[in-house]
Amino acid sequence: MSLRIVVTVKYVPDATGDRHFADDLTVDRDDVDGLLSELDEYAVEQALRISENSDDDVEVTVLTVGPEDAKDALRKALSMGADKAIHVEDDDLHGTDAIGTSLVLAKAIEKAGYDLVVSGMASTDGTMGVVPALLAERLGVPQVTLLSEVSVEDGTVKGRRDGDAASEQLEASLPAVVSVTDQSGEARYPSFKGIMAAKKKPVESWDLEDLEIEAEEVGLEGSYTVVDAAAERPARTAGTIVKDEGEGGKQLAEFLAGQKFI
Structure with missing residues (x-):
């Protein structure tokens, strides 16, 4: 048997960079470096683990929607071990929201062919976390989301969802959509061999x-x-310094009370 896994990944602005909005109130991507969303690295990792632990012939495809530079996110996923990649790029996609993105992803997933779709729990820029559910609805398949553990066996995807008070064991018949959290397992670091091999992958x-x-x-x-x-975040100030000359505790209490911390 064969198992076709499609992993949706996103090219996002580096959170450590100085991010700004463009004139149309979309993110100015030309002004900051981009990279593969960290939360999507966990999705790639889980897809690769499923492949490594399966007796079936597994093909892992990474899929992204974004500008030309989004290929960098695909190369990172390919260097981790994915088999091939699909890049959806079109000037008319500029400014697409989560609902529109789910439409494009769903159409691409259907065109590529799939048994299992794996996504991160959210992107590190929008942090909405709704695309996996939207994808499942558009594809007409079950969704098993926010998993900290996932496996595939005999045409069924199984996983554990951890909540504040309890954990749930979930499963669904393939085809299905799953999303994984940052507790699902540390993502592997691309090896030099993987980086070189990625250059030859389609x-x-x-x-x-x-x-x-x-x-x-x-x-x-x-x-x-x-x-x-939209407005820029105010610049960080030096803050208030309380010098203890015998009444430091009183001054600190007055400051905290003024800020409504106490």
Whole structure:
């Protein structure tokens, strides 16, 4: 038997960089370096572990939607061990929200063919965490989300979801969509051999026409959510220094009370 796993990954702005909004209130990606979303690395890792532990012939495909530079996220996933990659790139995708992104991903997943879709629990830029559920709805398959442990056996995906008070054991018949948390297992670091091998792995490029999606369905025009206004975070101040000259405790208490901490 064969098992086709598609891992959805996102190219995100580096959270340590100085991020800004562009004039249209989308993220100015030209002004900051990007990278593979850290939470998506866990999804790649779990897909690779399923492949390594399976007796079936497993193919792991990584899929992203984004600009030209998003190929860097795919190369990172390929160097980790994924077999091939798909990059959906189109100028009309600029400004697409989560709902529009789920449409593009679903169409690409259907075109690629799949048995299991693996996603991170959220992206590190938008942090909405809704795309896996939207994908399952669009594909018409079960969703098993927020798993800290996942496995596939005899056409069934199984996993454990940890909550604040209890853990749940969940399962669903394939095809299915799962998302994994950052507690699912540390993502491997690409080896030099993996980095070199990634250069020879196939990367397909598709646009909206390939997926039979109209430009009006995506982008800023097709978004269900709109950013009306945004302001930069205030610069960090030096703070208040309390010098203890006998009444330091009193001054500290007054400061905390003024800030409504006590």
